[in-house]
Amino acid sequence: MGETTTGPRPRTTVSGAGREYLPGMSRAWLLPLYDPMTRLMGVERIHRRLLDQAALRPGQTVLEIGCGTGNLLLAAKETQPAATAVGVDPDLAALARADRKARRRGLAVQLDRGHAEELPYADDSVDVVLSSFMLHHVPADQQEAAVREVVRVLRPGGALHLVDIAGDEHGHDHAHRGHRGHQHSLARHVVASLPDLLRRAGFGEVTETGSGTHRWVGRFSYLRATP
Template sequence: MAASAHVRILDQRTPQERDRPFLPGAGKTWLLPFYDLFTRIAGVGALHERVVKIAGIEPAQAVADVGCGTGNLFFAVLAAQPSARVTGLDPDGDALRRAARKARRRGVAPTLVQGFADRIPAEDASLDHVVSSLALHHVDDDGRIAFARDALRALRPGGRVTVVDFGGPASRVEHAGHPTHRHGHRPGHALRQLTRLMRTRVGESPVVARNHGDGIVTLLADAGFDDAREVAHADHRLGRLTFVQASRP
């Protein structure tokens, strides 16, 4: 596709949703310009590649990335399967505009939609995959339940949802095995301090607590998905991550 790929941002929010609050991907709106740099340094790209591999996306399949932010997960989808038909959904218009600029530079044209996780922009039974990375813990209890139910609606029979997020059966041990260097100011010291702070916040967050144990597995099973299970986990520098997958019956 040409580098001048046309990328539009569709707004599916209702008038009542214009002022609906949300938690930005970087935690604070002013941190957005640093988000891609930090996630790159933190090695989040490898997590996205793993999600794509676990999902098993095939050529020309329809994929919705829920909570896409600046687009890093759906860019990993398109890198693996350039013919995939990708839609990115996020409530953060600034993040979507950043994703659009990145898409134009890459010469790809995903569909970008400003909206919330509880209303996936797809017809009934029209998607092959719903994927999400480090976004579900930003969604409140009602929104999580609505997301799971709407993903079930939007997926075709046999379609899969694949989620990576903080939490999982061993999520309360996320501080183990990561020593802190207490002397000197060697390169990377500031990054270590920042990641340590983020790990602490993740470990103490009541939002992430919803994902502890089998929280995401139970969420998907209760919505009606088949075979919801943790398929992998990772002790990442940002915290304990769980990869969960389920299929629509």
């Protein structure tokens, strides 16, 4: 992919890169509809609020986990051009779309294939981790491992900025309709338990910074977490 920045160097090997994952719209063949659907859903506004929360600074290395077609990652680079923007995702087709979009917009980003549960980066190599509706794509029994990976790659003083389905009854039902047929449980995605998940995985301070409601996904929450 288009490695045109000096972000954290991927490890030599990424074990499990070919294992099963849940695509952005639940089915790989729906990928061409992903960007039109996110525009229709108004996801750009959600991303903007998350980036306002992150307050990116020049010289920082910013990693988006589950970057998909690159919408949040490219917005981060446009918001803070002097930051190093890195995205990781298991979906090669989505990464290819992100690469094409970055080239069209003249944005230098690093795109790598990998899974949230086994990030292909060294310890203490990232200042800011962004996550937008990613955790509910990780199987419930691997979510804590994924969050531990965030703790591992964050530098001292770094932070995770996350937005995801809050998982109240209304949001839980919406999310399950969108992911029917998959074994990925959203049981942990209630407001009370997602902060607990982050703390169990090694984050010392977890703050819910805001929330919203969307008719297609239900309630969602913004969180900031530091080790």
